[in-house]
Amino acid sequence: MxxxxxxxxxxxxxxxxxxxxxxxxYHHIGENGVSKEWFEEHLKIIDxxxxxxxxxxxxxxxxxxxxxxxxxxILLTFDDGYYNNYKYAHxxxxxxxxxxxxxxxxxxxxxxxxxxxxxLSWKEIEEMSESGVWDIQLxxxxxxxxxxxxxxxxxxxxxxxxxxxxxxxxxxxAKIGYPILGxxxxxxxxxxxxxxxxAEKFKNFYDNLNLEYSEKIxxxxxxxxxxxxxxxxxxxxxMAERRISMDxxxxxxxxxxxxxxxxxxxxxxxxxxxxxxxxxxxxxxIYGFVTTRxxxxxxxxxxxxxxxxxxxKFTPLKFKLNVLVTRNYxxxxxxxxxx
Numbered sequence: 001m002x003x004x005x006x007x008x009x010x011x012x013x014x015x016x017x018x019x020x021x022x023x024x025x026y027h028h029i030g031e032n033g034v035s036k037e038w039f040e041e042h043l044k045i046i047d048x049x050x051x052x053x054x055x056x057x058x059x060x061x062x063x064x065x066x067x068x069x070x071x072x073x074i075l076l077t078f079d080d081g082y083y084n085n086y087k088y089a090h091x092x093x094x095x096x097x098x099x100x101x102x103x104x105x106x107x108x109x110x111x112x113x114x115x116x117x118x119x120l121s122w123k124e125i126e127e128m129s130e131s132g133v134w135d136i137q138l139x140x141x142x143x144x145x146x147x148x149x150x151x152x153x154x155x156x157x158x159x160x161x162x163x164x165x166x167x168x169x170x171x172x173x174a175k176i177g178y179p180i181l182g183x184x185x186x187x188x189x190x191x192x193x194x195x196x197x198x199a200e201k202f203k204n205f206y207d208n209l210n211l212e213y214s215e216k217i218x219x220x221x222x223x224x225x226x227x228x229x230x231x232x233x234x235x236x237x238x239m240a241e242r243r244i245s246m247d248x249x250x251x252x253x254x255x256x257x258x259x260x261x262x263x264x265x266x267x268x269x270x271x272x273x274x275x276x277x278x279x280x281x282x283x284x285x286i287y288g289f290v291t292t293r294x295x296x297x298x299x300x301x302x303x304x305x306x307x308x309x310x311x312x313k314f315t316p317l318k319f320k321l322n323v324l325v326t327r328n329y330x331x332x333x334x335x336x337x338x339x
Contacts, residue, residue, distance in 0.1 A: 012330040020296035022326035023075040023308040024319075029088040034311055036088040041316035043096045045323060046074060053098040055135035056265040059301065060287055068299040072327065076100040077290070077308065079139060079267060081108065083115065086124045093133050102128070103139035103267035103290065106254035122258050129259040137265040138286070141251040144168045145270075146191035149182035150229050152221045155206060156180060170199065177203035179220070187244055188272035190235040198231035241280055248281065265290060278304065294339035296325075296332025307336060 029039050046053065051074045054062075062069050076093075078085050081104045093100055104125070112121040120128075128134040145165050156178040160166045167174050169183070178199045181192065194202075205223050209216045235243070248266075255263045264287040271292030278289060288303040295307035309322050326332040 009330075013328060016329035016331075018072040018327055019299055020327045020329035020332040021069055021073055021075070021299065021301060022296055022323055022332070023077055023290070023306060024322075025292065025308040025310040026076065026078045026085075026089070027080060027312065028082055028084050030084040033084070034314055036092070038314065038316055038319075039089060040092050042311075042314070042319045043092060043098055045316065045320045046098065047096055049323065049327075051323075051327070053100065055099045056101045056137050056288065056290075057135045057261075058099070059303075060264060063301065063303070069301060071299065074323070074327070077267070078102045080105050080143070081120045081125070081139075083110075083112075083118045083120050083124070086120055086128060090128055090131075090133065094131070099133055099135070101135040101137055101265070103137050103265075104251075104255060105139050105141065105143040105269075106251050107142045109254075126258055129261065136255050136259045136261065137263045137267065137290075138248070138251050138255070139267045140185075140187060140269045141247045141254070142168070142186070143269045144186050145183040146186040146189065147181040147194060148184050148189045148192060150192065150224050150232070151182040152217060152224060153180050153182060154217070155220075170194070170196070175199070175203065177206050179206075179224070185269040185272035186247070187269060187277045188274045190237065190240040191243070193233040193235070195231065195233060198228060201231060202228055237276070240276070244277055244280055245284075248284065252284070264288065268292070293336070295336025296327070296329060298329055 027033055030036055051072050052070060054069070054073050054075050059069060076098070078089065078100060081102060085102060089100065108117065108119045109122050109125065110117065110119045112123060125136060129136050145168070147169060156166060156174050156176055158176055161174060161176070166180065170178060173196055179194060179202045181194065202220065206216060206220055209219055211219065252263060255261065262285070264285060266281055266286050267290040273289065273291060288306060290306045291308065292310060293305070293307050294309055297307055309326060311319065325335050
């Protein structure tokens with residue numbers, strides 16, 4: 001016998017069909033990500049389901065004019081700014097008359113004639129923006145981490161000397177044996193600065209321990225907790241706001257300069273969010289905040305907590321299943337709770 005609860009669930013599924021707004025997160029198209037063949041299949045699925053692709057700017061306009069988004073809408077979003085987004089995704093989006101948004105780290109744009117790290121060039125970004133296919137929005141200028149607690153994760157090894165994030169934490173002066181503490185995206189918190197003097201004190205202590213690595217880490221944690229922590233610098237609210245504001249201002253400035261638009265959506269680097277940072281960005285005119293939290297969004301979307309489903313190597317079948325689940329608001333919320 002069908003229970004009342006099951007009947008209510010079935011009714012909820014029927015009523016909320018096409019009332020969820022899925023946002024999908026891509027990084028790479030091609031190598032290290034979704035293949036261009038699979039990406040085209042994703043677009044074909046969207047086309048067969050007669051879904052409308054929106055850019056972030058379309059979301060803002062719709063919410064301001066109607067207070068909600070159209071049913072059966074979907075957003076395709078790309079983080080960071082990789083060249084393969086232009087090489088593979090751009091022509092396919094044009095082919096199927098669809099739109100997308102890219103959240104751009106503006107510090108890493110390259111010269112297309114001398115590309116080393118496979119990021120986009122400003123020439124390509126300008127073309128993408130002018131095409132009307134793409135919306136260009138914010139993802140921080142540097143996309144860098146900060147230390148946020150004094151928990152020792154490990155120490156710098158030789159391979160870390162070429163790591164951009166590790167070098168940033170030490171202003172380009174990282175050495176083997178320096179401490180790597182708990183870290184998050186630099187928009188997420190007030191930071192802890194390990195000065196060169198403190199790092200050298202740690203390195204000297206670490207190098208003189210005649211123990212197995214795991215035991216050395218334990219002893220070094222005790223050393224940090226009892227002595228070394230007083231040699232660190234701790235940001236206050238004013239220092240953190242100045243650091244975040246400078247990075248955000250540059251992110252905004254670069255996009256305005258090259259794309260002649262004012263970006264109003266911010267995608268959290270690494271998904272690490274923070275209320276203090278939201279307040280800073282709202283004062284600067286930021287309208288929407290995009291997370292990596294799985295789930296779906298309602299027609300009257302919560303612009304401070306936009307949910308997304310991340311796609312790295314999604315097969316077309318897996319993509320279709322995720323679309324069908326997340327365009328149903330009830331099922332999307334269940335998926336969110338289980339994720």
